[in-house]
Structures are given as structure tokens and as C-alpha cells.
Amino acid sequence: MATAEELDCRHLLCPLPVIRTQARVARMAVGAELQVVVTDPGALEDIPAWCRVHGHEVVATEAAGDEQRIRIRVGGG
Amino acid sequence: MLAARVVQDHGVHVEGINFYTGFCVEGHTHAIRSKDQQRPKRNNALWVAEQLGMPLHIVDVIEEYKEVLPRPRYGYGANLNPCLDCKVFMVGKAREWMEANGFDFIVTGEVIGQRPKSQTRDKLPVINRDAGVEDLLLRPLSAKLLEPTRPEREGWVDRERLFELHGRSRKPQFALARELGIEAWAQPAGGCCFLTDATYSAKLADLWQARGSREYDLDDIMLLKVGRHLRPRDHFKLIIAREAGETRFLQGYKRRYPHLRTTSHGGPVALIDGDWNEHDLELAARLVARYSSGRHAERVELEFEDTEGRVRPLSVPPMASDCVPDAWYVGGDHGDS
Numbered sequence A: 001m002a003t004a005e006e007l008d009c010r011h012l013l014c015p016l017p018v019i020r021t022q023a024r025v026a027r028m029a030v031g032a033e034l035q036v037v038v039t040d041p042g043a044l045e046d047i048p049a050w051c052r053v054h055g056h057e058v059v060a061t062e063a064a065g066d067e068q069r070i071r072i073r074v075g076g077g
Numbered sequence B: 001m002l003a004a005r006v007v008q009d010h011g012v013h014v015e016g017i018n019f020y021t022g023f024c025v026e027g028h029t030h031a032i033r034s035k036d037q038q039r040p041k042r043n044n045a046l047w048v049a050e051q052l053g054m055p056l057h058i059v060d061v062i063e064e065y066k067e068v069l070p071r072p073r074y075g076y077g078a079n080l081n082p083c084l085d086c087k088v089f090m091v092g093k094a095r096e097w098m099e100a101n102g103f104d105f106i107v108t109g110e111v112i113g114q115r116p117k118s119q120t121r122d123k124l125p126v127i128n129r130d131a132g133v134e135d136l137l138l139r140p141l142s143a144k145l146l147e148p149t150r151p152e153r154e155g156w157v158d159r160e161r162l163f164e165l166h167g168r169s170r171k172p173q174f175a176l177a178r179e180l181g182i183e184a185w186a187q188p189a190g191g192c193c194f195l196t197d198a199t200y201s202a203k204l205a206d207l208w209q210a211r212g213s214r215e216y217d218l219d220d221i222m223l224l225k226v227g228r229h230l231r232p233r234d235h236f237k238l239i240i241a242r243e244a245g246e247t248r249f250l251q252g253y254k255r256r257y258p259h260l261r262t263t264s265h266g267g268p269v270a271l272i273d274g275d276w277n278e279h280d281l282e283l284a285a286r287l288v289a290r291y292s293s294g295r296h297a298e299r300v301e302l303e304f305e306d307t308e309g310r311v312r313p314l315s316v317p318p319m320a321s322d323c324v325p326d327a328w329y330v331g332g333d334h335g336d337s
């Protein structure tokens, strides 16, 4: 698996995790991966929805306690 | 949603912009309160974008909005909602975005006369003028009742296929949605922002009054959405969690606000905001005890923790509920909902 950059969005409420993800992805190359760490369960809906409308791919989501990790592969947009 | 769809049907590539002021209703309270966890947590704007197959950009305007809200040029609506100034601001931001990203014009879903203050026929030109968009703002739902804009004159869209909706009734919009084959239609009838809410506005007004200034930060306005807010003295207030989800949320603020928690009985966490003194602390503890399961006990033990993490025990008789004056509940909100 490619190494992913990590973005810490813990304790941020939606839509802030989406906004941060959007800003980070804008600076990343197509095919690169980003792991977003969130605590607001709403982000589990919003980040994948944001990815779908922008053509990015959610490769994995995993929960660890109160935290969720969403791994995104940047698409061609 | 309808306006974007109408313009898409003219073969125009449309992208959505959603501005996040910090007051938007989306998400927060759902995420905080356990009892709301079952509700759908989707972000409406994203959901709409997905239905329409268009990219959506969520733009953080929290900082800039602090200049809009405190002193709106055109005043407030029924509560602390500065709708006209807010629209001027957002359309102005949309214009900046349009210019920076090579787009040609802006579309909004405004309908003449739909909102009493900010969408009357004479207010719409104010938005164009103050936001500096002149004739690059298309309102497809009411376009036929307005002067032709540049997108119409240039033939980017066909004016004949635009609409002449007006007035408060939403029925024509529902009919149009059906016609366009939009089944599930997410258009909140009221505001989509907490500033249109009377109780929320009263809490914000109370915060401004207590601070003697209209400044705020994101944490302040988030906390107004959470817990019971009681102001027993002018110089301090308590934010008392109503349930486990709120307790978890408030615990996230314990390095910013001193807080109280019950130890002898199950009970909420409460933050103390203001310039309290020793005497106030006892009063605060008695109020928190009143909301714990020890409310009928002789005494309730609590811990007070300051922002440095220093902990001190307290023992107080809980306050009887009929001793809590109504006026202490900020905005008259007992927080029982």
C-alpha cells in the first residue's frame, strides 16, 4: 500500500473535516493517498460524499475506539 | 437545488459553493447529542450536489463572517439573522470564487418575495450592487420577472425557458421540482442557520452583553448550541450538559473553561464562563448538583477543576428546583428539549 499523508481532524465538527480535507487534497497529486482521522461520526458520511462528487476514491475506512480513519485516493477531478 | 438544475438543463457546467459561517445547522447538534445519533447526519449541500451530479466546494468563511454579523448595515431580521448583509457577503464571495476559478456567472435560488426582508423585489438589486456582481447574477426561478442578465443576453441560457416564480408559497417550486423529476427535494423552508432561531439568538445576545463586546470565536458559538445555559449572576454563566454526548463534548473544553463534575452521584459536566469568585463557585456547584441524580440528597460531592488541571473537592446541598428563577435560564430555554 502506498504511504498516505495524514490529516488530523479529531475534535472538529462537520463540515470542518470536509473543509480541511478539501484544502489538503487540492495540494496533492492524482493517485496520492490521504488518511483523515476524525471523531465526528458525521464525517463518515460527508467525506465519502464529498469524494464522490469530486471523483476521489475512498479506499478504506476503519474505526479505532472513538476515532475513525478514512483513507482517500486523489482522483483526476 | 432547483436553480442549479434548471441551469444544468441549459447545458451549462455548474459547480456548487456552500459557505460555512459557523452558524449553519448542519451536523453539529446531531454529532453531539446521543439521542440524535440515529438521525441522518448527511450534509444537505453535499447530498444535493450528489443528486445533481455536480462538484460542491465548502468554503470556510468563519473569520470573515465575524465582520458581517455584529454590525449589519441593513439590520437584523426577526432574530439576530442579518440576512440581507449575509447575502451580499456570500454573493460577493461567490464572485471572488467565480473570478479565481474561471467561471462566467453566478446562480442563486432566490425567489422574489419568498423571504419577507431579504428577497423582496427592491432588495435583490441591492445584493447585485453591494456584492459587485451587476448583471452576472442569474436567478433562474424568478428571471422572467427581472431585467435580463448577461447570461440571458449572451444566450448562455435561454430566457424563455426560465421561470417567473414569486411569493411566499412554495407550491410552485414543488410543482417545478416534480416536473424536473426531482423526487426528494431538500430545501429547508426556514433558515438553515441558527441565527434565525429565537432561543439561539437570545443566547448570543446574552454572550455579547456579558462580554461587553460583539466579538466571538468558533468555540463560543458552538457552545451556544450545547447544554443548558444558566446565568445566575451577570458576571458568569454555567453550561450544563444534558446527557452523555454533551458531557463528552464539554469535556473537550476543560483546558479552556474551569469545570465542575459530580462525584458522589451520576451527573453532568458543567463549564463556568465568566469572572466568577469563590462565593459564586458554591452557587454554581449547588446548581450542578440540582441536575445530578443526587438532586434529592442532603449533600452532593463535586470536583472543581481549573484550566490548569488543578482539582479541588466541594460538598454542597443541591439547590431545590423551585429556587432556580426562570430568569437564570438564558433565552428562557430550560433545555428540556
Ligand code: SF4
Binding pocket: B081, B082, B083, B084, B086, B087, B191, B192, B193, B194, B195, B196
Ligand atoms: S438565514 Fe442565516 S445563512 Fe441564511 S441569509 Fe439569513 S443569516 Fe444568512
